[in-house]
Amino acid sequence: MPDASAAATERVLAGRYRLIRSIGGAGVAEVWEAHDEVLARPVAVKILRPGADPQFAAHFREAAVRAAGLGHPNLVSIFDTGTDGDASFVVMELVRGTTLADQLRRDGALSPVRAAHVAIQVAEALDHAHRRGIAHGSVTADNVLLTPDGRPKLTDAGLAAAAGAVDPAADVHALGVLLYTTLCGRGPGQGSPVEAGRGQSPILPPRQVRAGIPRPLEAVVLRALAESGGFGTVGELRSALLSVDLGEDDAVPIVARERTPPEGIIPSFRQSERTWLVPTAIIVAVALALGLAGLLFSRTQVGRDLLHSSPGTATGAGTVPLRIASAAGFDPA
Structure with a gap:
């Protein structure tokens, strides 16, 4: 049986x-x-x-x-x-992968860039739903599924509304809790990484829980969790995250930055500039000197005679006699 x-x-x-x-x-x-x-x-x-x-x-x-x-x-x-x-x-839709909660339990906190990237995508999903009059009501790490390529997908959108009305502002706060949790490996309270929920005050600033979190990112998290003066919409929270310069990350870049070469290393194009810049300067200087010398020489009596003389021939025809001033020291012997 x-x-x-x-x-x-x-x-x-x-x-x-x-x-x-x-x-x-x-x-x-x-x-x-x-x-x-x-x-x-x-x-x-x-x-x-x-x-x-x-x-x-x-x-x-x-x-x-x-x-x-x-x-x-x-x-x-x-x-x-x-x-x-x-x-x-x-x-x-069947999503093959894992939940964000399971990944946090297994691997601990995400890198700041990865945590921000996940929060931005969840915020985009929530903003899309809010604009169509649907609040989620249960934004937690258990309800964020991660595809095999790492893309987060929020599940159960709107289904929490079956238990009653849901305020979109609750989604904003819940997303702040989610971001805090992914950055710190635990919720704003002192509980477990996944079950800390909204947390109990006072909220410990993320940088006091984990070193290396950028200050601007911490400011976004604390504003999202604030009792008052926080973000009015998830769209505002998303924009704030996008404005944070998180540098570069090999896994998931958020904001492209121009790479600054290490000290003492000059980019190749500057080396090539130095290679031809010095010889060019020398050539220009020599040309100017020769031009100036030619100009001065042309203003002397000998220079004027040479400029106005005709070229000689093999038979001596067309030769110009020397002036007295020029022949004064001439000795044929």
Whole structure:
């Protein structure tokens, strides 16, 4: 007799989505890897656990319908929603990779450039959703999936709204917490890297937790977490991150900078300039000297005679007799 797990993997939701294996889930829902029997492609299916409140289940499906129209490279796409018996489900893009939370647990904090790059892309996804009237409501490292090439994709966009109204300002603060967590390896509070949540005051400045974080980046983080005077929108937070000069990083450059050569090393084009600059200066100086000498010589009596004389021949025809002044010291003997 097959066990319960084997029976579960034989289940086909709505006659279309064949469940393969459970890949995660917490709270009211579980996520499965599945196969779309109609379109012949892998998908992820989020299924509400048995006993979910019917009204919540209805809001869950409605939120999925609204979020399905978003379409953004940093948002996990929603393909379908429906019911199978008393189970409500949402069908989503299957992202093969890991979560940001798992990477932080495994490898610790990200480099400042990588952390900023992740936050910028998540901010772009949130800004896209906010402009269409959809707030996320649960921006956490567990809800940021990382593709094999490292691109972050925010999942469950809008689905938290099934539990009630969500304020976009909460997403701004949550993104600040996410950025702090990726930079410091833990949340603003004293808890674990992933579960510290919004943190408890006072918030320890990131540079006191980890050395090497640029001051301008720290200022952005602290402003995002501020009780007042913070960023009004995720778009403002994104612009602030883009304005921070983080230098160069081999993995993910954020702001291109002109590379300054090490001290004592002159770029090759300057070496070539020095190679031809000195000889050229010498040639110009010699030419000027010769020109000046020629000008002075032409103003002497001998110079004028030479300039106006005709060239001689082999027979001596056309010779010009010397003036007395020139012949005074002439001795034919």
